[in-house]
Amino acid sequence: MAFKTFVFRLLSLYTITLAGSSLSLAQSSQWFHLDAKTDSVWGISTDRTYRELLNNRKPTPVIVAVIDGGIDSTHEDLKRILWTNPKEIPGNGIDDDKNGYVDDVHGWNFIGGKDGRNVQYETAEVTRQYVRLRPLYEGKKRSELKPAQQKEYDLFVKYRKDVEKKRAEYQEQYQSYSSFSNQLVTIISGLKNALGVSKLDTATLRNPATDNDFVKKAAAALYEMTAAQGFAQAEDIQDELTRGLEDLKAKAEYAYNPDFESRSIVGDNPDDLTQTNYGNPDITGPDPLHGTHVAGIIAADRTNNVGVLGVADQVKIMAIRAVPDGDERDKDVANAIRYAVNNGAQIINMSFGKDVSPQRKAVDDAMRYALSKGVLLVHAAGNDNKLLDTTASFPADRFMDGSAIPNLITVGAVTAKNDEHLVASFSNYGRKTVDVFAPGMSIYSTTPKNGYDNLSGTSMAAPVVTGIAAVLKSYFPKLTYADLKRIIEKSAVVQNRKVLRPESDELVDFTELSKTGAIVNLYEAVKLAQAEEAASAEKKG
Known part of the structure; x- marks a missing residue:
């Protein structure tokens, strides 16, 4: 959540009356797994899905790339589910698989130097353009x-x-x-x-x-x-x-400071889009809080009886570090997407965004490349309580030529409150630009050093959808990226109700805030996938 929004909400809470049922459910450690019918909160029905629909099906592993600020690879709830490059020998200083990246055992770090140093803070893109x-x-x-x-x-x-x-x-x-x-x-x-x-x-x-x-x-x-x-x-x-x-x-101190510069750590020419083999294999970096939390939402170990449960149970997380504390660079995002695709990722989570994109074509080309390889992209809508239909935000929901990006899902955030406060006050929205909403407020997941904590944001809502996509791909491996997107959107539960427009006192129809007017649901998605599978089998038979 945007910190300004968070504080303003705290300062105003003395005048808010809250429903007791919503509060108790919001405090449930992982409310986003709960079921709307039985728990009266708009979780995605994870546990019910595994219990009722998937218990007799055999899953196959799915590789999910997390492009973020880093992942704690030693976390007790994540170490078993990390992707491991099968052709790379750890720590030998050789590019064993000849993919251009030395010792990329669990992924790659595009914001690090070959000497092992890492970028933590970075300027905002608008600052970089001003400096230019x-x-x-x-x-x-x-x-x-x-x-x-x-x-x-x-x-x-x-x-x-x-x-x-x-x-x-x-x-x-x-x-x-x-x-x-x-x-x-x-x-x-x-x-x-x-x-x-x-x-x-x-x-x-x-x-x-x-x-x-x-x-x-x-x-x-x-x-x-x-x-x-x-x-x-x-x-x-x-x-x-x-x-x-x-x-x-x-x-x-850093983002809007025109005299701050950290890119020299990487050692590349940030304007040379042909460079791809810069960086280092450190997927953790100096501050892996955000990425660790995102990874846990998608796939925290569901078998080890400790910590929390991810949405998906047969996922290998590929960690790609490209998002600093500040605005990510288009070059790094483009290379991160290409790295993920080239190394077998079937779904990519992108919980980041910014207002200015000077090298947008490079990102567009990378997303087109992902499209050509059948890879689904899941993107957080952003936390500025803005109408994206009229506000620039990148990566955008359309290519530069105005055509839709078929393999992209853009996700807004909802809370655990089954009332007019359903939509998170920080969430961006848009009937033409945001596809679906998902739980994104007070989401309990993994944090560095074997920790667990609540974080809020569309950054948390996106991996909920990524997790749903991973479950579908795992249990129904024949589904294409187009199938995954269609099933997720078609099965999402439409909300015909009045809610507060983000950071506003105005009541609007929930259906006005996204293309589907709906909240994703794993149970309904799996049910639809099963129905389509049965119909296809009957047609062939």
């Missing part, structure tokens, strides 16, 4: 330029304004939210002392053991804040704020 144009137009007047240069000069002025505005905004937000975070820490510490407890879970906050009215009111307010976010304890809010503050600081 600055030597050409700084100090110039538009009237002095040739007509052919004036259009580019206008872009320079726009980029400069955007960079300066964004940097100032993030610096101000960091200061403001730091103050709020400090106050929250003080409140949590004070309540712990007053109640004599070591942690403030929702049960303690709902029924505090005290006669002090002030403590009761403080506990009630903190309970609303905690429960509304789907957290189990107040300390989870504190952790979320800490992560959010780190993100704000990174944006203020």
Whole structure:
């Protein structure tokens, strides 16, 4: 979730009345696996699907590529399901399979150097474009330029304004939210002392053991804040704020800082799109939180009786590091897609995006290449509560020539609340641009160092859909990318109801927010796949 949205929601929760049933389900450790009919929450019915529909079918392994910021390859819930390059000998410094990448045992890192260093922070694309144009137009007047240069000069002025505005905004937000975070820490510490407890879970906050009215009111307010976010304890809010503050600081110090440069670590020419064999085999990187969480949603080990359960049970995760803390580069995304396709990925999860794409053609060409090889792409819609029908966002839902991308599914996020708050307030949406919605709020999954935590975003909704696609491909291996997309969309459950438009008080029909007006469901998808399989067999027989 966008951190600004998260904090604003916390600050406004004192006036929100919440339904008890929705809260209890939101706190379920993995509510997205639950079933709408039996649990009254719009999960994808994972457990019911395995229990009722798939128990007599034999799955086949499916390779799913996760293009992200890195994956903790040692995690107890992920190490067994990592893809291993069968033709590569680990650590021998030789490109054994001759694919252009040395020691790519579990994937590849396109934002690392051959010396083993890695990019963690990166500038926003708008900052990079401003820096590119600055030597050409700084100090110039538009009237002095040739007509052919004036259009580019206008872009320079726009980029400069955007960079300066964004940097100032993030610096101000960091200061403001730091103050709020400090106050929250003080409140949590004070309540712990007053109640004599070591942690403030929702049960303690709902029924505090005290006669002090002030403590009761403080506990009630903190309970609303905690429960509304789907957290189990107040300390989870504190952790979320800490992560959010780190993100704000990174944006203020790096993303919109025109004097920051990290690409030299990689050692390539970022403008040379013909370069493909740069990087290193470190698939973890300095901060694998996001990618580790995404991988766990798709395929956390369902057989080891520890931690959490992924959606799919026969997946091998190929880790491709191409997304830093900042905007990913088009060159890296294009090469990551091609690497995934060339090394056998059948589905690619892409939980990233940005507003400017100067090398868009390279990404388009890579997606066309994936299309030619029958690979399905699943993309997060984004967390800016924007109407994508009228707002630029990349990778886009269409090719540059305006034609639809047949092998792409774009995913928005829903919450565990079975009411007008169903759509996540941060989610992007669009009747022409977003295909489906999936659970994306307070999703409990794997985090680095054998950890587990709730994270929110369309970044979490996309891997839910990727997991569904992987289950379908695993249990019905003859399905093509087109079949997978069609079945997922056709089986999604249409929501004929009024919901709040993201980050708005306006009630709209859910059907106005995406092409299908529906939330994905694994049970319905498998049921449809079975019906089509039976119909095909009957026709042939």
